[in-house]
Amino acid sequence: MKAKVFVTLKPSVLDPQGKAIHHSAEHLGFQQITDIRQGKYFEIALDESVNETEARAAAEKIAADVLANPVIEDYRVEIVP
């Protein structure tokens, strides 16, 4: 069982790294990009004894308590059996 966690900055939070990446991408010739924002991706591997409900609960707790700072970030969990 694997949990995929996506952590993204809240829309209201300044992302200067995303902006720097955006400028670099524009140098490649892509003018149609209106914005790039950078986030984080985590994979949590869980052993076979864990079912999907437990995996989701565990991943949500890890995401909320460790992986994301709720002041500035949102998170989303996907479970891969």
Next chain:
Amino acid sequence: MSAFRDMKFGVIVFPGSNCDHDAYHVISKHVGQPVDFIWHKETDLSAYYAVIIPGGVSYGDYLRAGALARFSPVMKAVKEFAASGKFVFGICNGFQILCEAGLLPGALIRNAGLHFISKHVTIRTENEYTPYTNELKEGSVLSIPIAHAEGNYTCDDATFQALEENNQIVFRYCDETGEVTDDSNPNGARSNIAGICNLDRNVLGMMPHPERACEELLGSNDGRNIFRSLTASIAAAAN
């Protein structure tokens, strides 16, 4: 600074803390009080009147600056220490750790200009009624060095309103005359916030390094005012 009866300070050391020796030196030499290094696995802080969470790169700033340090065993003790009214002083990475641990509101994110900035800045004392600023006056300007890449203080509107209403903003970046301006803001911090305290005022976090501003040789000794205030406050609380 005169020595009151012994008031032991502690300087917490995480793997990656690197400003612990400067803080130790200031307490030992300039404040003139006994001081210990406290390894992050320690859980007993009963010997101390104040603890300093120093600057550096605890846990390599992995995940987010300060994010992993808050799970160290010592932090549970620090929370109880703070709840009991004793003094917790977070400097730079220490401020980041206090925000991650929920002992102070808000968060410190990447400097708006992306660069790591290492230079002396001027900060304005916004609140002279805290244990860390009672020897200063509102408006007092201090020259203190900063050295950080994630010093941009941010919070939501409700938190900001609460900080203002409760006078929790203790220092703001300002120009040399004490005016709070955009140009004097080195990192994009909301409302030029350089340091805040909790509601009870016993916990303070600031991004600049007052422990690097206690000797003229290093460019400024304005930091002494903060340590003098804190020492006097501890003495008053102990009596």
